[in-house]
Amino acid sequence: MPGAGAFPTPxxxxxxxxxxxxxxxxxAVVVYHTFLFTGxxxxxxxxxxxxxxxxxxGYLGVPVFIVLSGFLLRYSWQAGAKRYFRSRARRILPPYCAALAVSLALIAFVPLLQAEGGTDWDSKIPVTIPSVIAHLFLVQNFSGAWAVNINGPMWSIAVEWQIYFLLPLLLLPLRKVLHPLLLAALILTVTVVPPVAIGAGTVAHPWLIGLFAAGMAAAEYARGAHYKAMHVGAALAWVALVLGITSLVKSDEVSGLWFSETGAxxxxxIAIALMARAYNENRAPRAVLLLGSKPLEYAGFVSYSVYLLHSPLLALGNLLLLPLGLPILAHWAAMTFVVAPLAIAACIGFFYLAEKPFINDRQKAIQRELRAGSRTPTASSQPTATSRPAG
Structure with a gap:
């Protein structure tokens, strides 16, 4: 781990x-789903x-992924439309399609995954043709019947994929006329009206668009934008006001979900912006450096594959344990300390088969450094978005 004197230049x-x-x-998402699938x-x-x-x-890992994507993709459009969309498609779609195929194969060929058994897996079956089509076109988040079918976590990949198109069509044009902090606050407000006021659009999680914009604002701050205290205060005050009103007007699962995901x-x-700014200015604390340690960096390296495929594997492990009749605490312990590690190991294997051939230049540089047993900052380590865990 590099010391203070080993920081890169600003x-x-x-x-x-x-x-x-x-x-x-x-x-965090895996641990949460492990608990959810227990018993x-x-x-x-x-x-x-x-x-x-x-x-x-643990479900709040999803909004963190979206913020990370906004942070890392803020300046990606400058490379040109063709390169931007080709890069996003190559990075996201092949592993996603492979994970979808594996999920469908598991359901088709593993009898335990074909019949409802009173577990959380019941919401993933039966597989329907409309749901498969929706997953293929990444629009499953448009319907509650499709969103959690087959492989639950995949709904957030669809949301992020849609945001990729909103970046050049909506977010960047608005950025030219609005302060980035006010843009994020405005979009958060607009996208919460339908789900809170009329209960529509909740499954689509539209407020994640605002969090993507918040990640963009964080990127600008990290690159040296000198935000005035009044801008920061106004944006945060507005978000806090909307959050507060939402929780009072409609205190149910819909507003609770928006409240918690937006707050997280x-x-x-804010945390990412401050850490990046401190890192640029050679004053990042030890905790920030630890986040870049080899084990955690490797976890981030394979996180997309882990996110894509862990759910059906955890569900299968739970169904295999149920006949043992374990007390619920022992069942959870077996799920957490046996099934989850095995599922993660399988996901890492999936990474090398289905994701590694499509990683970008930055990730290839990271892989070489991890293989060499060191992680010294290099000029080739340029930020780019790896969605998952998009997001």
Whole structure:
């Protein structure tokens, strides 16, 4: 781990600690889904409330991924439209399609995954033709019947894919006339109206567009934009006001989900902006450097594959354990310390087969450094978005 004197110059654009953030976010999602899949539906939540209070926030890894994508993609459009879309498609689609194929194959050939058994896996089956088509075109988040079918976490890949098109069509044009912080606050406000006011569009998670914009604003701050305190204060005050009104007007699962995901995303955007700015100015604390350590960087390196495929593997592990009739605490322990590690190992194998051939130049440089057993900042370490864990 490099000491304070080993920092790169402020001109360097690479931030190794972001891979650590991504890896931890992916791990949080896996731990959360491991708990969710433990036993029968809602059994772990009802019988293990203390553990649920600790790991139940793991779903907030998704808004962190979206903020990271906004941060890393803020300046990607400058390379040109053709290169931008080709890069995004090559990076996201092949592993996604491969994971979808594996998920469908598991359901088709593993009898345990074909019949409902009172577990959380029941929402993933039966597979329908409309759902398969929606997944292929990455629009499954448009319907509650499609969103969690086949492979639940994939809905967020669809959201991020759609945001990739909104970047040049909406976010960058608006950025020319609005301060980036106010743009993020405005989009967060606009995208929460339909789900809160009329209960429409919740499955699509439109507020994630605002969190992507928050990540863009964080990127500008990291690159040296001197935001005035009044701008920061106004944006945060506006977001806090909307969050507060939302929770009072409609205090249910819809507003609760928007509230928690938006709050986590805003906090993540602020933290990432501050860490990146401190890193550029050679004053990042030791904790930031630890996020760029070899184990955490490797976790971020394989996080997309882990995110894509962990869900059906965890579900299968739970179904295999159920006949043993274990007490729920022992069942959760087996899921967490046996099934989850095995699932992650399988996902890492999937990474080398289905994702590694499509990694970008920056990730190839990271891979070489990880193989060499060192992670010294290099000029080739340029930031680029690796969605998952998009996001």
């Amino acid at each position: 001109a360097r654009k690479g931030y190794p600690f972001l891979d650590g953030v991504r890896g931890l976010a992916a791990l 029968l539906s809602n059994q772990s939540e009802e019988q293990l409330p203390i553990i649920h209070a600790i790991v139940g926030w 995303g805003v906090v993540a955007a």
